[in-house]
Amino acid sequence: MRIFKNRFVARVFLTSFIGVHVPLLCAGGYVLTRSSGIDWMLLTVLTSATVAGTLGTIFFMHLELKPVISITRSLQQFAETRIRRPIEHRSDDEIGELAAAAEWAIETVDSLLRKLEEEARPDSLTSLPNRRAFIDMIAQKPLASLALIDLDSFKSVNDTYGHEIGDLALRNFSQILLSELGPSDVLARWGGEEFILYLCERDQENARAVLEEARKAIAEAEIIPQQQITFSAGIVAMSGDIDTDAASADALLYAAKKAGRNRIAIPRDTIEQRPDELLDYAPKTRRARSSTKTT
Numbered sequence: 409m410r411i412f413k414n415r416f417v418a419r420v421f422l423t424s425f426i427g428v429h430v431p432l433l434c435a436g437g438y439v440l441t442r443s444s445g446i447d448w449m450l451l452t453v454l455t456s457a458t459v460a461g462t463l464g465t466i467f468f469m470h471l472e473l474k475p476v477i478s479i480t481r482s483l484q485q486f487a488e489t490r491i492r493r494p495i496e497h498r499s500d501d502e503i504g505e506l507a508a509a510a511e512w513a514i515e516t517v518d519s520l521l522r523k524l525e526e527e528a529r530p531d532s533l534t535s536l537p538n539r540r541a542f543i544d545m546i547a548q549k550p551l552a553s554l555a556l557i558d559l560d561s562f563k564s565v566n567d568t569y570g571h572e573i574g575d576l577a578l579r580n581f582s583q584i585l586l587s588e589l590g591p592s593d594v595l596a597r598w599g600g601e602e603f604i605l606y607l608c609e610r611d612q613e614n615a616r617a618v619l620e621e622a623r624k625a626i627a628e629a630e631i632i633p634q635q636q637i638t639f640s641a642g643i644v645a646m647s648g649d650i651d652t653d654a655a656s657a658d659a660l661l662y663a664a665k666k667a668g669r670n671r672i673a674i675p676r677d678t679i680e681q682r683p684d685e686l687l688d689y690a691p692k693t694r695r696a697r698s699s700t701k702t703t
Contacts, residue, residue, distance in 0.1 A: 421466055421469065424462070424465040424466065424469055429458055429462070472503070475497035475499075475503050476506070479506060482494075482514070483514070486514050486518070490518070492514060492518065495511045524540075531596075531597040533597070534578055534579055536582050536586070536595055536603075538597055539596065539597075542594060545596075545606075546594060546606045549592075549608075551610070551647070552606060552607055552608050552645075553606075553607040553609050553610065553611075553645055553646065554604070554605070554606060554643070554644055554645075554646050554650075554653045554657055555605040555607060555644075555672075556603075556657035556660075557602065557605060557639050557661075558601060558602050558603075558639060558661055558665070559638070560639060560665070560670055562574070562601040565632070569632065569635070573632055577632045577635075580629075580632070581637060582597070588621060588622035589605070589607075590608060593618075605619070605641075612643055612645055613674070615674075616643055619641055619672055623671075626638060626639060640665050640671055641657075641664060641672045642656075642660025642662075643660065643672060643673070644656045644657045644674070660673040660674065660675065663677070
């Protein structure tokens with residue numbers, strides 16, 4: 409059978425051919441050994457019956473194997489092109505079970521691939537990378553700083569102006585913040601009004617300085633009419649575990665919110681300062697601008 413090792417159908421036909429010819433070989437051997445001579449009529453009948461049986465076997469085996477071949481081609485086509493070729497065979501036997509299993513496998517894999525593709529697409533609102541894309545992108549980058557950013561009192565924006573203006577605020581915020589960052593930094597939407605930022609600065613003070621300039625630019629920009637938009641953030645040095653790093657940055661973000669919002673926190677702040685003393689940049693900046701206007 410080695411000469412047919414890559415042709416399943418040929419092996420099945422050859423096996424069937426040998427099987428149906430065993431009676432002919434036995435009968436022919438018996439006739440040839442008889443002393444009274446060869447019964448040519450009997451041998452002809454047996455030969456004709458065997459040939460007919462062979463042709464019938466080949467025909468019916470082809471019918472039985474046809475759905476198996478179709479299932480194989482459907483799986484192969486899906487694997488190569490992602491085009492789903494319908495599996496039309498339906499029966500209660502083993503081939504029917506094979507067809508159902510193949511259809512389930514194609515449906516499951518296609519659904520998983522679609523989900524992965526959906527997760528890897530840019531965020532539909534801001535056009536920034538989404539969570540899945542961000543994780544994939546920073547996996548290729550050296551460890552640096554990670555910041556979790558949240559818009560301050562954003563719920564009041566939606567409640568006051570409606571979700572359409574809230575969506576506009578998110579779009580404008582993301583574009584302004586992105587313009588303040590370097591080419592190696594990666595900004596993504598983490599979910600809702602939360603954003604996550606990879607800063608190529610490994611030193612946390614330098615990373616905070618970069619983000620502080622962005623914070624000032626956001627506070628001074630007219631993101632939506634008649635409403636100042638600010639953000640708070642927590643920055644950590646990356647450990648390589650995105651879940652741990654994001655959780656640590658989120659804890660610092662919470663500390664910055666608790667300290668009065670519109671400020672940035674790094675781990676050292678929670679050790680050296682009380683929460684209400686965390687980087688009180690925004691009030692000082694505002695007082696300076698107010699004094700300038702007064703004078």
